[in-house]
Amino acid sequence: xxxxRNLRVAQSIKRELSDIILRGLKDERVSxxxxxxxxxxxxxxxxxxxxxxxFGEEEQxxxxxxxxxxxxxxxxxxxxxxxxxxFAPDISFKLDNSLERGAKVSALINKISRGEI
Numbered sequence: 142x143x144x145x146r147n148l149r150v151a152q153s154i155k156r157e158l159s160d161i162i163l164r165g166l167k168d169e170r171v172s173x174x175x176x177x178x179x180x181x182x183x184x185x186x187x188x189x190x191x192x193x194x195x196f197g198e199e200e201q202x203x204x205x206x207x208x209x210x211x212x213x214x215x216x217x218x219x220x221x222x223x224x225x226x227x228f229a230p231d232i233s234f235k236l237d238n239s240l241e242r243g244a245k246v247s248a249l250i251n252k253i254s255r256g257e258i
Contacts, residue, residue: 144184147182150189150224151181151189152180154191158177158191165219166209166216170207170208171205171208173195173198173205174195174197175193176193176194176195176240178192178240182230183230186226187231188230188232189233190233191234194236194238194239195236202236217231217232
């Protein structure tokens with residue numbers, strides 16, 4: 142069940158995590174175009190499931206997810222500090238391939254419209 146607080150916290154985590162990945166996370170394994178596509182918080186905001194999209198090769202995706210999981214504790218602490226939460230939520234990262242699938246479908250539709258298929 143989503144409450145206004147859950148939605149606020151989820152959106153705040155999404156915004157701050159995007160900034161952390163862009164500016165604060167110094168790991169050469171994070172490569173490709175990395176996007177935080179969604180965040181789902183539990184009803185008590187103690188757990189957050191974070192959906193990450195990595196536009197790139199499968200190896201880049203795996204390396205990026207490994208790096209994020211390796212830095213999960215640091216990310217968790219930084220999110221807690223930035224949002225001034227009483228409890229740092231347990232975070233788990235899930236790979237979200239929806240943006241990549243969408244790009245493939247768009248390319249296919251463009252080919253069909255040009256008569257290439």
